[in-house]
Amino acid sequence: MAGAPCPTPAPVQLAEAFKGSEFRQVTKTATVRLFSNSYCVDPSLVGVPLTNVTPAAK
Numbered sequence: 001m002a003g004a005p006c007p008t009p010a011p012v013q014l015a016e017a018f019k020g021s022e023f024r025q026v027t028k029t030a031t032v033r034l035f036s037n038s039y040c041v042d043p044s045l046v047g048v049p050l051t052n053v054t055p056a057a058k
Contacts, residue, residue, distance in 0.1 A: 006031060009039055013035065017035060023049060025050070026047060026048050
């Protein structure tokens with residue numbers, strides 16, 4: 001699928017993916033893996049570790 005646009009996750013998907021404490025690494029192709037899919041991010045984030053801590057829902 002070379003040249004295909006990367007999908008953008010919905011805010012609800014992001015919240016679920018990072019529930020608790022999660023770590024993601026931005027790849028050299030400026031993508032992040034989320035739910036077995038790759039999503040495009042800003043190329044300036046290449047190599048940047050992304051960590052998010054979200055409190056569990058009550």
